[in-house]
Amino acid sequence: MVVAQQQKAGTFQVLVGKIDDVLQYAIGDPLRYLANWGRLYSLWPVHLETACCSVEVGAAAGSRFDIERFGTLEAFGSLRACDLIIVMGTVTRKLAPRLKLIYDQMAEPKWVIAMGACSITGGLYFDSYNVLRGIDDIIPVDVYVPGCPPRAEALIQGIVLLQEKIRRMPTLSGR
Amino acid sequence: MRMTLESEYSPDADRIMAVSLGPQHPGAGHFRIRLWLDGDYVVKALPDAGYVHRGEEKMGEYRNYTQNVPHLERPVILDSSNILFAYSLGVDELMNSKVPPRAQYLRVIMSEINRIISHMYFIAIQGLFLGHTTMITWCMGDRDFWIDLGERIAGARVTFAYIIPGGVRNDIPEFAIEKGLKTCDWFEKRMGEYEKIFYDNPMVHQRSDGVGVLSRDDAIAFGATGTVARASGLALDVRKDEPYSSYSDFEFKTPVLTQGDSWARAYVALLDMRESVKIIRQALKGLPQGPVRLKLGPQPRVPAGEVYSRTEAARGEMSYHIVSDGSPRPYRLKIGVPSAKNLRALPHLLKNVHIADIPVIYWSLNYWPVEADR
Amino acid sequence: MDRAKAIADKITSKHPGTKLEWVKPRRLKVSAPASMIKDVALFARDSLGFDHISTVSGVDWIAKNALEVVYFVGSTVPGQEGFVLALSERVPRDNPVVSTLIGVWRGAEYHERETHEMFGLNFQGHPDQSHLFLPEDWNDLPPLRKDYVSPGR
Numbered sequence: 130m131v132v133a134q135q136q137k138a139g140t141f142q143v144l145v146g147k148i149d150d151v152l153q154y155a156i157g158d159p160l161r162y163l164a165n166w167g168r169l170y171s172l173w174p175v176h177l178e179t180a181c182c183s184v185e186v187g188a189a190a191g192s193r194f195d196i197e198r199f200g201t202l203e204a205f206g207s208l209r210a211c212d213l214i215i216v217m218g219t220v221t222r223k224l225a226p227r228l229k230l231i232y233d234q235m236a237e238p239k240w241v242i243a244m245g246a247c248s249i250t251g252g253l254y255f256d257s258y259n260v261l262r263g264i265d266d267i268i269p270v271d272v273y274v275p276g277c278p279p280r281a282e283a284l285i286q287g288i289v290l291l292q293e294k295i296r297r298m299p300t301l302s303g304r
Numbered sequence: 305m306r307m308t309l310e311s312e313y314s315p316d317a318d319r320i321m322a323v324s325l326g327p328q329h330p331g332a333g334h335f336r337i338r339l340w341l342d343g344d345y346v347v348k349a350l351p352d353a354g355y356v357h358r359g360e361e362k363m364g365e366y367r368n369y370t371q372n373v374p375h376l377e378r379p380v381i382l383d384s385s386n387i388l389f390a391y392s393l394g395v396d397e398l399m400n401s402k403v404p405p406r407a408q409y410l411r412v413i414m415s416e417i418n419r420i421i422s423h424m425y426f427i428a429i430q431g432l433f434l435g436h437t438t439m440i441t442w443c444m445g446d447r448d449f450w451i452d453l454g455e456r457i458a459g460a461r462v463t464f465a466y467i468i469p470g471g472v473r474n475d476i477p478e479f480a481i482e483k484g485l486k487t488c489d490w491f492e493k494r495m496g497e498y499e500k501i502f503y504d505n506p507m508v509h510q511r512s513d514g515v516g517v518l519s520r521d522d523a524i525a526f527g528a529t530g531t532v533a534r535a536s537g538l539a540l541d542v543r544k545d546e547p548y549s550s551y552s553d554f555e556f557k558t559p560v561l562t563q564g565d566s567w568a569r570a571y572v573a574l575l576d577m578r579e580s581v582k583i584i585r586q587a588l589k590g591l592p593q594g595p596v597r598l599k600l601g602p603q604p605r606v607p608a609g610e611v612y613s614r615t616e617a618a619r620g621e622m623s624y625h626i627v628s629d630g631s632p633r634p635y636r637l638k639i640g641v642p643s644a645k646n647l648r649a650l651p652h653l654l655k656n657v658h659i660a661d662i663p664v665i666y667w668s669l670n671y672w673p674v675e676a677d678r
Numbered sequence: 679m680d681r682a683k684a685i686a687d688k689i690t691s692k693h694p695g696t697k698l699e700w701v702k703p704r705r706l707k708v709s710a711p712a713s714m715i716k717d718v719a720l721f722a723r724d725s726l727g728f729d730h731i732s733t734v735s736g737v738d739w740i741a742k743n744a745l746e747v748v749y750f751v752g753s754t755v756p757g758q759e760g761f762v763l764a765l766s767e768r769v770p771r772d773n774p775v776v777s778t779l780i781g782v783w784r785g786a787e788y789h790e791r792e793t794h795e796m797f798g799l800n801f802q803g804h805p806d807q808s809h810l811f812l813p814e815d816w817n818d819l820p821p822l823r824k825d826y827v828s829p830g831r
């Protein structure tokens with residue numbers, strides 16, 4: 130990002146600072162807007178089912194709720210091409226390293242939706258010996274969708290929220 | 305022609321390549337298959353489960369018999385009533401309680417609705433794995449009508465928590481009976497369309513006929529149950545073998561096929577749903593009057609004892625081994641889930657098959673990893 | 679009930695070391711000493727038609743210092759499908775060694791593997807006792823033992 134320089138006494142520097150500002154507003158912002166808009170409606174989720182919430186993702190992708198209307202593509206593709214990971218419920222101790230591995234392989238910018246009580250806090254399984262109490266210890270979460278399981282409408286709401294977040298993303302690189 | 309391992313290859317040669325399929329893979333969600341490949345053929349396959357192992361059995365020992373209800377239905381969220389049905393039967397038997405007849409009928413209705421919901425998911429994904437997009441679109445949409453019906457009866461979308469020890473949680477509203485009968489009529493017609501577009505489709509036949517054949521003897525030896533067993537000519541159906549609840553009141557058949565291949569396993573699901581619709585209709589029409597649950601209180605006292613209760617869930621025989629020592633919590637709660645029972649057949653079926661057939665065979669076992677891992 | 683009792687009598691008269699624990703309608707539980715269990719299992723499979731393994735369960739009787747393993751076996755013989763035989767054996771907790779019954783019921787393989795990891799029972803002769811459900815790096819007590827306390831509790 131172009132940072133407006135500190136204005137000092139020299140006119141030249143003032144000029145540069147001004148040009149930076151002008152460029153920022155004239156090209157940077159529209160460009161960023163354009164790039165974010167492009168990302169917005171073609172979210173490509175990773176096909177990673179972690180537990181029972183995946184049934185509701187299936188229902189949401191089905192013909193009744195059809196999340197493709199909201200710009201989420203079908204969850205079939207290479208990890209490298211994916212930019213969204215919906216963690217569908219419980220993450221167990223066995224799955225946790227794999228989840229991290231999958232997240233690390235995705236290209237920036239990337240977003241995470243934690244779906245279901247399990248992936249937020251452990252949910253019903255708070256006293257289980259094999260369940261992580263929330264996934265935010267291993268990967269950063271953008272949107273939490275509560276419920277056990279969340280209804281398909283709730284998931285759609287979560288995706289719309291995420292799109293709002295992407296629209297307002299301040300930088301081009303995503304981080 | 306398929307080459308066999310013995311005649312063509314030496315297993316320790318370099319050409320055998322080990323590949324891990326899953327847990328992130330479109331053909332294997334929350335489940336991994338370790339494959340040893342020779343070119344396009346699978347030499348050996350070993351399932352690697354446990355990605356959703358949540359320790360339900362240990363949790364069951366920390367909660368009392370009522371508190372156990374919600375988490376016990378989570379393993380099979382697709383089929384949540386049937387897993388609770390077996391649990392409730394077990395607790396009822398331990399407590400020696402007489403469940404009222406109306407509750408018995410409602411239990412049957414709900415468990416059959418859930419069987420349909422679960423089978424619809426099964427054949428939808430089977431369609432997806434066969435590249436038959438119509439099937440997933442149709443089935444996922446139609447499945448929601450049954451979920452709606454369940455929601456009208458129980459109040460929640462998929463986690464019904466309807467069948468509980470001592471009866472059912474609430475009575476069926478009057479309009480749900482009407483809607484149920486209508487849904488039955490509509491669905492019976494709809495199933496004919498599935499048959500035309502999916503089961504009679506030459507493409508589907510080509511891709512699943514003779515793929516992953518499980519013989520009857522192997523089905524017995526591996527302890528296969530449910531759709532897998534019935535597609536291999538094994539007429540096992542707990543509803544018939546020990547008519548629990550009110551199943552003896554209804555007229556239905558146990559569909560049995562003899563091919564034992566992926567197509568038959570998917571087709572048995574359709575035949576199963578036909579029978580389920582029949583049962584639901586009979587039960588809705590003949591619903592007796594009366595109370596729907598026994599008053600057990602928040603912390604039921606369960607006498608000491610041991611019980612093994614089974615029901616026929618969508619995937620097969622669902623069983624519970626409950627040991628009670630007279631305290632408010634179970635001393636031991638073992639869930640014998642059908643997916644775990646069918647899992648042993650997977651490495652057997654995945655021998656000498658093409659890589660492209662793996663998703664079809666895997667899913668035709670109606671294997672639900674969350675259920676198997678518990 | 680009578681029929682289940684009749685089946686149980688056949689087992690106990692053929693193998694005098696076994697003990698009938700209980701009978702209920704369509705259910706019977708027979709316990710056998712660890713040395714005899716294979717013979718009893720073979721007898722149940724070949725002569726009584728209990729050929730369809732349903733599941734394998736375990737119970738930790740910590741007060742009696744014993745681990746119990748229970749095989750639940752159904753049947754595919756026409757007319758006998760509803761019956762389930764529970765065949766159990768008990769071993770001391772500090773030396774929990776039993777012999778595998780895969781040779782009798784092949785489907786018991788994964789169930790035994792699960793019982794091994796959950797209770798620490800050692801099935802002798804089992805081809806692969808690696809972890810099936812637990813994480814690969816699990817190095818605590820077997821979780822279903824009564825003295826293992828879940829970290830959330």
Ligand code: SF4
Nearest residue numbers: 182218245246247277
């Ligand atoms: S939040 Fe509920 S439905 Fe979702 S994975 Fe957890 S237990 Fe299953």
